[in-house]
Amino acid sequence: MHIEVLTQAFDPWQRLQDYQTQRVAAGSYGATAIFVGTMRDFNVSDNVQSMTLEHYPGMTEKYLETISRTAAERWAVLDSLILHRVGDLAPNDPIVLVAVWSAHRKDAFEASRWLMEELKSKAPFWKKEKLADGERWVEKNTEGY
């Protein structure tokens, strides 16, 4: 189980492969569910040029660790990985990676979905978008279900 808040651009696929190779026992898992969130160049019908992600250092990490532990209690999770960017992002930059390894797909799908929705609704991150005519805070996330 690993969580990390990243200040620099990252490659979710490389990080996923590295983590799986180094940390998840080969042969133990039969299912890996992966979610990657990527920055769009539009929001609420406006073009978005760039974005800054602020977070609450300390609380963010604590919250992500808590939901990772909770997911492992509620589902048969063998391992999980959560990576999330902060700082300045450009369209097409990866924002978040959530990956869950389990023996069977039910636990991997359900735990990863739950982790992602908990992260979106409660992890203390805030997005500020830069548009052609100024900046604005994103007021709320879209509904996930």
Next chain:
Amino acid sequence: MTVQVRLFASLSERLGRSDLQLPVTAGTTVGDIWQQVLGDMPAPANVLAAVNLDYVDFSAPVKDGDEVAFFPPVTGG
């Protein structure tokens, strides 16, 4: 006793600062602190609060040395 108050995102911008030390008396709640720090600003219904990095209600009491944070709805992911 004293608490450290932290503000994030749009709330920090509205107050023009992101943290301050605030002297408080025994029995003070998170809601009382909001009143003292942002009293001229009605608490939006969707403002979130945390004490020592955990979510709390505005009715939660605080104690000396606590870190009390206020922030708008989160928009990560």
